[in-house]
Amino acid sequence: MRSGRKIAFLGILLGVMLVLSLAEGMLPPILPPFGRIGLANIVVLYCLQCLGWREAGTMVLLKAGFAFITRGTVAGALSLSGGLLSFGALLLLLLITRKRATLAALGVAGAVAHNIGQLAAFSLWAQTNVFPAYLPVMLVAGVLTGFATGTVFRLTLPLLRRVDML
Amino acid sequence: MKWVSKRDLTAIAALLLAALLLLWMRNGGAESGARFEIVVEGKIVLSGGLTPEREFILDGWPDMAFAVQGGRVAITRSDCPDKTCVRTGFIGIPGQISACLPNGLLIRIIGDGGVDAVI
Numbered sequence: 001m002r003s004g005r006k007i008a009f010l011g012i013l014l015g016v017m018l019v020l021s022l023a024e025g026m027l028p029p030i031l032p033p034f035g036r037i038g039l040a041n042i043v044v045l046y047c048l049q050c051l052g053w054r055e056a057g058t059m060v061l062l063k064a065g066f067a068f069i070t071r072g073t074v075a076g077a078l079s080l081s082g083g084l085l086s087f088g089a090l091l092l093l094l095l096i097t098r099k100r101a102t103l104a105a106l107g108v109a110g111a112v113a114h115n116i117g118q119l120a121a122f123s124l125w126a127q128t129n130v131f132p133a134y135l136p137v138m139l140v141a142g143v144l145t146g147f148a149t150g151t152v153f154r155l156t157l158p159l160l161r162r163v164d165m166l
Numbered sequence: 167m168k169w170v171s172k173r174d175l176t177a178i179a180a181l182l183l184a185a186l187l188l189l190w191m192r193n194g195g196a197e198s199g200a201r202f203e204i205v206v207e208g209k210i211v212l213s214g215g216l217t218p219e220r221e222f223i224l225d226g227w228p229d230m231a232f233a234v235q236g237g238r239v240a241i242t243r244s245d246c247p248d249k250t251c252v253r254t255g256f257i258g259i260p261g262q263i264s265a266c267l268p269n270g271l272l273i274r275i276i277g278d279g280g281v282d283a284v285i
Binding site: 049071072074075100102103104105108112122126127128129130131132133134135136137139140142143147150151154157 | 169173177188
């Protein structure tokens, strides 16, 4: 892919990611204060599946940067820690399954790791070990939301593949 | 790409079982003697017990209100735009926090030992 087209395409993907995140923010949180579906993760999954790990990592960093600019340091740090741990888990899962991981597995691994990363960042920020209070709920939430995003991705993937931007 | 496999379901069942185990351990922990701390920029500005029931405000924070009720504590009013802290509601389990990010204020629950709950 020519680099100009690629940058433009990544820009569109970032836009999609931010809109998904924004639209989701308008819904009431499933489990206040942390619980969200994580629809934006679908874009990271798409990048991993159809573009490559560099592009997926770029999306994670850009989203955290955007959260940092628009919602402040804490939101940026939460997005970054959740995003990076989630990204790491996805790479690890693809590596150990030799890229044969199912979409549901990728969704769940990404969501659970994202939640753990956010709890770790929250623990540091609050100077309190928040894991005993929140890990059980966040594990269940990660399984449910991850399964949901994996399923949505599974449904949209055939359509996305028809988008021949590259 | 496959959607879901049997191995996924096993892994999911294991995760849910782990969550259940952690939940059981959490409820088995000492809930009595838990206290709350209100923290602003890393400094504890107020610390108190989860009884008796009361409503209070903090010096210098006229737009926020707090309440202790039924062994739990909550931010009941806030001038912040997102109101996440108010929606969080009452908390009382050691490790739980109710945070108001825009105001840079949070309430945290610490266990009776105090130190064991702090990293």
